[in-house]
Amino acid sequence: MRLLPREEKFFSLFLKQVGIISEASKLLLEGVKNGKAQLPAIAKQVIDLEHKGDEVIHEIYTRLNQTFITPLDPEDIHSLSSKLDDVLDGIEDTIHRMVAYRVEVIPQPMVALSEIVCSCSTALHKAFQALEASQPLMEHCIEINRLENEGDRLGRRAVAELFDQEKDPIVLIKLKEIYEFLENTIDSCEDVADVLQNVVVKNS
Amino acid sequence: MRLLPREEKFFSLFLKQVGIISEASKLLLEGVKNGKAQLPAIAKQVIDLEHKGDEVIHEIYTRLNQTFITPLDPEDIHSLSSKLDDVLDGIEDTIHRMVAYRVEVIPQPMVALSEIVCSCSTALHKAFQALEASQPLMEHCIEINRLENEGDRLGRRAVAELFDQEKDPIVLIKLKEIYEFLENTIDSCEDVADVLQNVVVKNS
Amino acid sequence: MRLLPREEKFFSLFLKQVGIISEASKLLLEGVKNGKAQLPAIAKQVIDLEHKGDEVIHEIYTRLNQTFITPLDPEDIHSLSSKLDDVLDGIEDTIHRMVAYRVEVIPQPMVALSEIVCSCSTALHKAFQALEASQPLMEHCIEINRLENEGDRLGRRAVAELFDQEKDPIVLIKLKEIYEFLENTIDSCEDVADVLQNVVVKNS
Numbered sequence: 001m002r003l004l005p006r007e008e009k010f011f012s013l014f015l016k017q018v019g020i021i022s023e024a025s026k027l028l029l030e031g032v033k034n035g036k037a038q039l040p041a042i043a044k045q046v047i048d049l050e051h052k053g054d055e056v057i058h059e060i061y062t063r064l065n066q067t068f069i070t071p072l073d074p075e076d077i078h079s080l081s082s083k084l085d086d087v088l089d090g091i092e093d094t095i096h097r098m099v100a101y102r103v104e105v106i107p108q109p110m111v112a113l114s115e116i117v118c119s120c121s122t123a124l125h126k127a128f129q130a131l132e133a134s135q136p137l138m139e140h141c142i143e144i145n146r147l148e149n150e151g152d153r154l155g156r157r158a159v160a161e162l163f164d165q166e167k168d169p170i171v172l173i174k175l176k177e178i179y180e181f182l183e184n185t186i187d188s189c190e191d192v193a194d195v196l197q198n199v200v201v202k203n204s
Numbered sequence: 205m206r207l208l209p210r211e212e213k214f215f216s217l218f219l220k221q222v223g224i225i226s227e228a229s230k231l232l233l234e235g236v237k238n239g240k241a242q243l244p245a246i247a248k249q250v251i252d253l254e255h256k257g258d259e260v261i262h263e264i265y266t267r268l269n270q271t272f273i274t275p276l277d278p279e280d281i282h283s284l285s286s287k288l289d290d291v292l293d294g295i296e297d298t299i300h301r302m303v304a305y306r307v308e309v310i311p312q313p314m315v316a317l318s319e320i321v322c323s324c325s326t327a328l329h330k331a332f333q334a335l336e337a338s339q340p341l342m343e344h345c346i347e348i349n350r351l352e353n354e355g356d357r358l359g360r361r362a363v364a365e366l367f368d369q370e371k372d373p374i375v376l377i378k379l380k381e382i383y384e385f386l387e388n389t390i391d392s393c394e395d396v397a398d399v400l401q402n403v404v405v406k407n408s
Numbered sequence: 409m410r411l412l413p414r415e416e417k418f419f420s421l422f423l424k425q426v427g428i429i430s431e432a433s434k435l436l437l438e439g440v441k442n443g444k445a446q447l448p449a450i451a452k453q454v455i456d457l458e459h460k461g462d463e464v465i466h467e468i469y470t471r472l473n474q475t476f477i478t479p480l481d482p483e484d485i486h487s488l489s490s491k492l493d494d495v496l497d498g499i500e501d502t503i504h505r506m507v508a509y510r511v512e513v514i515p516q517p518m519v520a521l522s523e524i525v526c527s528c529s530t531a532l533h534k535a536f537q538a539l540e541a542s543q544p545l546m547e548h549c550i551e552i553n554r555l556e557n558e559g560d561r562l563g564r565r566a567v568a569e570l571f572d573q574e575k576d577p578i579v580l581i582k583l584k585e586i587y588e589f590l591e592n593t594i595d596s597c598e599d600v601a602d603v604l605q606n607v608v609v610k611n612s
Contacts, residue, residue, distance in 0.1 A: 065405045100364040160508040169373035169577035173380075176581075201473045269609045304568040373577035377584075 009063060010070065010077055011132035016056045017084045018125045024049045024091045025121040029114045031095060032106045043095045053088045057081050076199050083192045087124075090185030091117065097181060101174040109158035110175075113182035116151045120144055120189035127196055137196060144193040151186040155179050213267060214274065214281055215336035220260045221288045222329045228253045228295045229325040233318045235299060236310045247299045257292045261285050280403050287396045291328075294389030295321065301385060305378040313362035314379075317386035320355045324348055324393035331400055341400060348397040355390040359383050417471060418478065418485055419540035424464045425492045426533045432457045432499045433529040437522045439503060440514045451503045461496045465489050484607050491600045495532075498593030499525065505589060509582040517566035518583075521590035524559045528552055528597035535604055545604060552601040559594040563587050 024046050031042040060081045064074055072080075098106075123143045130137035158179050166172040228250050235246040264285045268278055276284075302310075331344035362383050370376040432454050439450040468489045472482055480488075506514075531551045538545035566587050574580040 061402075061405075096360065100360060101367055156504065156508060163509055163578065163582065167578075169581070170367065170371075170376060172578060173373065173377070173581070174367065201469075300564065304564060305571055374571065374575075374580060377577065377581070378571065 010060065010072070011128070013056055013060050013063075014080060014084070014128050015125075015132065017053060017060075017081065017088075018121070018128050020049050020053045020056070021084065021087050021091070022121045022125055024088055025114075025118045028091050028095055029111075029118050031098070032111045032114045035106055036102075036104060039095065039099050043092075043099045046092050046095050050088055050092045053085060057085050072199055072203070076195060076202075079195050080192060080199075083188060083195060084124075086188040087121075087185060087192065090181060090188050094178060094181040094185060097174075097178050101178070103174060103178070107158070107175060109154055109161075110178060110182065112154050113151060113158070113179065113186070116147050116154070117182065117185055117189070120147050120186055123147065124189060124192060127193065131196070131199075137200060141193040141197045144189055148186050148190040151183055155183040214264065214276070215332070217260055217264050217267075218284060218288070218332045219329075219336065221257060221264075221285065221292070222325070222332050224253050224257045224260070225288065225291050225295070226322075226325045226329055228292060229318075229322045232295050232299055233315075233322050235302070236315045236318045239310055240306075240308060243299065243303050247296075247303045250296050250299050254292055254296045257289060261289050276403055276407070280399060280406075283399050284396060284403075287392060287399060288328075290392040291325075291389060291396065294385060294392050298382060298385040298389060301378075301382050305382070307378060307382065311362070311379060313358055313365075314382060314386065316358055317355060317362070317383065317390070320351050320358070321386065321389055321393070324351050324390055327351065328393060328396060331397065335400070335403075341404060345397040345401045348393055352390050352394040355387055359387040418468065418480070419536070421464055421468050421471075422488060422492070422536045423533075423540065425461060425468075425489065425496070426529070426536050428457050428461045428464070429492065429495050429499070430529045430533055432496060433522075433526045436499050436503055437519075437526050439506070440519045440522045443514055444510075444512060447503065447507050451500075451507045454500050454503050458496055458500045461493060465493050480607055480611070484603060484610075487603050488600060488607075491596060491603060492532075494596040495529075495593060495600065498589060498596050502586060502589040502593060505582075505586050509586070511582060511586070515566070515583060517562055517569075518586060518590065520562055521559060521566070521587065521594070524555050524562070525590065525593050525597070528555050528594055531555065532597060532600060535601070539604065539607075545608060549601040549605045552597055556594050556598040559591055563591040 027042045027046055027049075031039045060077065064070065064077055070077060098110075123140045127137045127140035127144075130140065159176055162172055162175055162179075166175065231246045231250055231253075235243045264281065268274065268281055274281060327344045327347045331341045331348075334341035334344065363380055366376055366379055366383075370379065435450045435454055435457075439447045468485065472478065472485055478485055531548045535545045535548035535552075538548065567584055570580055570583055570587075574583065
């Protein structure tokens with residue numbers, strides 16, 4: 001993976017996307033930890049981050065169409081960027097639901113799953129730093145896979161408990177959907193890691 | 205994008221697909237405006253349109269495999285056609301649910317979202333006409349993006365109101381799912397617009 | 409499609425994946441036929457099969473990255489393998505829900521849909537055997553399309569009946585979700601068939 005200076009911009013744009021994801025995931029965790037009162041303000045901040053993310057992705061696509069020689073396959077750049085965008089959208093969609101559904105008390109598994117989203121963001125950040133520095137990044141992808149497995153286990157248990165304990169069907173629908181959005185967000189992180197792994201293998 | 209006569213067939217086949225989508229979306233809007241009584245008859249007409257659409261997509265794939273020189277990248281033709289098919293499937297899936305779930309009264313946001321599906325179909329039609337005529341089509345894609353944003357806002361508000369007002373959980377499940385199918389159909393329109401934009405940039 | 413000996417390994421790995429799917433789908437059918445008591449034990453066996461499937465897919469990806477000349481386009485090998493994996497995941501996800509949601513009585517449509525999953529697995533097995541032997545496989549793909557249509561009809565009727573008859577919203581949520589997971593599993597089988605058909609056309 002030899003890079004010409006001009007092209008390295010893609011890596012810094014990926015890092016910008018991942019930085020925005022990190023910020024959003026920290027806000028998510030802060031929100032679920034502090035409970036209902038702060039969530040509407042946090043939701044607004046995350047929407048702002050989503051708009052910032054849209055600008056970055058737009059710049060990536062514009063450069064992709066202008067640059068003849070790219071440091072990675074163009075379709076991999078496209079795929080990484082659009083899957084990073086899915087992570088950010090997932091975080092925003094999740095927080096939106098927490099606010100719109102007026103969740104009164106944040107159940108513990110929601111905090112635990114948000115912590116996993118945060119850990120995934122950290123691992124993604126390390127992976128993209130390694131990509132930029134042409135350093136090994138496999139360990140970070142493996143960590144994301146491990147986190148996804150943990151999230152899957154947590155999410156399955158949370159939903160099973162919900163069916164065991166929650167007698168109000170409307171509350172059940174709300175909480176179940178938020179658990180699923182958190183799990184999908186974690187799955188999107190794993191999708192990014194899968195593309196990264198494939199990129200590394202292709203370029204090795 | 206210079207085209208040999210023989211190959212232009214693809215554009216007219218896309219226009220055929222979009223024409224079928226326009227018809228289906230008008231039927232959808234007519235159905236939700238006129239209410240419950242007409243919906244079963246409309247559902248049957250939309251199934252017929254879906255079968256017509258399947259024939260068109262089949263012809264596109266057959267020609268794609270027979271034609272050596274295509275006016276666009278083969279994978280873009282495949283992608284445009286399959287995403288247009290998702291729009292048509294989305295309309296059919298939505299109407300099916302309205303009928304099968306015996307929705308008694310069509311709530312206003314369902315009409316508003318169906319209107320957006322219709323406007324998206326019109327914009328798609330203009331975009332594919334412009335593609336065939338080698339004319340600018342970006343404005344139509346931007347319009348679809350705008351409509352998708354509006355649909356997203358409408359859909360989110362509709363679901364939030366549902367949780368606020370609807371006390372019957374089974375009715376809530378039904379209406380929420382139909383809102384989501386309408387939103388997904390609008391998202392599929394945006395997916396077509398995204399591929400179109402990319403096609404234009406690649407060929408410019 | 410002339411194959412060098414070394415490369416044929418891909419076909420036998422696909423057959424291994426399909427063999428695991430067949431086993432899992434038979435366990436699923438056995439489980440829904442024999443009812444609640446046996447399902448937890450069956451769920452464990454299916455998880456073991458899923459792990460075996462992960463090993464096969466890992467070997468396919470590793471070989472894909474090491475092999476310069478592949479018998480099919482690398483992206484088709486990747487796509488076939490990952491879509492076969494979706495089928496196996498779908499079966500596991502379905503059985504997990506049957507157990508976790510403590511479904512008391514397995515309704516008849518759940519048995520019928522599981523039978524379709526089984527028939528799809530058999531057709532996939534025949535299709536991949538034909539692929540390995542360079543024999544026609546179109547009829548098996550057509551059979552899978554037919555099964556998917558039947559599954560769609562069955563699933564739609566099952567959900568409509570659920571809304572007509574089931575008055576407990578929480579039971580309704582559980583059963584509806586399991587029907588949808590069975591239908592998605594069948595859709596994944598059709599996705600494999602679609603890629604196979606495309607592979608055949610490209611290589612003819």
